Structures are given as C-alpha cells and as structure tokens.
Amino acid sequence: MGNILDKPLVLDRIKEYYKLKGNAELARFLGVAPNTITNWYGRKTFDIDVIYTKCVDIDMNWLLTGEGNMLRTESKEENIPVAHPSDSPMEGIPLIPISAMAGAFTGEQTVLEYECERFVVPTFKGAEFLISVKGSSMYPKYNSGDIVACKRLPMGDIFFQWNKVYVLDTDQGPLIKRVKPGSDKEHVLIVSDNERYEPFELPLDRIYHVALVIGVIRLE
Known part of the structure; x- marks a missing residue:
C-alpha cells in the first residue's frame, strides 16, 4: 500500500x-x-x-x-497485558525455563519439577505456558527478556498460519520464529524479524512440537 x-x-x-x-x-x-x-x-x-x-x-x-x-x-x-503472580500452584500459566520446553509442549507433569512461577493473564485465556525470549533474532517485534504467551498445537494435523510467530521444538533446540512456506510441502521457511539473521528452511520432520505465540505480556 x-x-x-x-x-x-x-x-x-x-x-x-x-x-x-x-x-x-x-x-x-x-x-x-x-x-x-x-x-x-x-x-x-x-x-x-x-x-x-x-x-x-x-x-x-x-x-x-x-x-x-x-x-x-x-x-x-x-497495550501490553500485565500478568499477576499466582498465589496457588494450580492457578495461572507457568513460566517455563528453556530446559523444560519439551515438557511444556507435551503438557507433562515433569515441568512441575522445575517449580515454575505461575502468572494470571486474563487477556490470554487460551495460553498454556509462558517463555522468556532470548537473543535479538526477533527484534524489534520481541526484545530479549520479553515474556510471550503460547498455545500448544497438535502435531497430528498441524496447520501453519503463514507469517505468524511460533515456538518450535526442533533438533536445533527451541526457536521463536515466523513460519513461511518452504520450497516444497516437506519444508517450512524459518524467518527472523531481525534482518541480520538469514532465513533458513527446516524439514517438517525435524519439528517435534509447535506452539503459537498469542501475545507478549509484562510481569507485575
């Protein structure tokens, strides 16, 4: 335009x-x-x-x-929603460390072993876990240290909304990136908002779990 x-x-x-x-x-x-x-x-x-x-x-x-x-x-x-600390271990959304990401994607109880902090975020009722952004690859959309709210997606019938930001559990570790169409149906293009990071193709069979980033929050 x-x-x-x-x-x-x-x-x-x-x-x-x-x-x-x-x-x-x-x-x-x-x-x-x-x-x-x-x-x-x-x-x-x-x-x-x-x-x-x-x-x-x-x-x-x-x-x-x-x-x-x-x-x-x-x-x-x-415009950034505020997340309030939860007083109950059963209430709110867990803030997951990178080391526990696999458990966060699958919803396994092993995540609780990390004694995650939990936060109440009324704006994002569909969010299932929170993670902290690391690095500058998604700047200026997200800064290092920002907290994003995520919703797990089933891998059995995955449908990517092109150009949306996802958290991907891959053989390269967890990635927070935009996803765009790849060169064929077996690949997707992984794109950073920071132009200093080159996009790259990733085979779908190397993506183990997927979560949609539904928003960024500020911790109170």
Missing part, C-alpha cells in the same frame, strides 16, 4: 532516528532492495506496511507529519 508524500521527509526521519548512514543502510534496515529506496524517493511514495512493521518504537503521527511525540513507547507499553 503506497502513500503519496509531499516530500521524502519520512525516510529522512527514519535515517535520522536510527542513525542510518545513507540509503543502503536504510534499505537493509527496512528489508527492501536498495533500488526500492531510490524509487520511493523519486516517486515520493513508500510502503506504509513496511514502515509500520520495522519502526515499532516511533510514533507514526510524528513520523508522517513531524508533529507530536517522537516515540510511541508509552502507548506500546499501555
């Missing part, structure tokens, strides 16, 4: 805010080809969906008009 600009200030503001030196760095940041940036400047257009997805911490009103607050951190924080 293209937006007509009076002048290419939007792209300049992005470069200024993220300290990007030139159009080549801007193209890498947005995940588009360098000639796309050239065309956007020349035609005074841009893809609003790409801008919105990549510039998660910039207020869109400021970016488009130069007015208002530069950051949208506060509004983003307000």
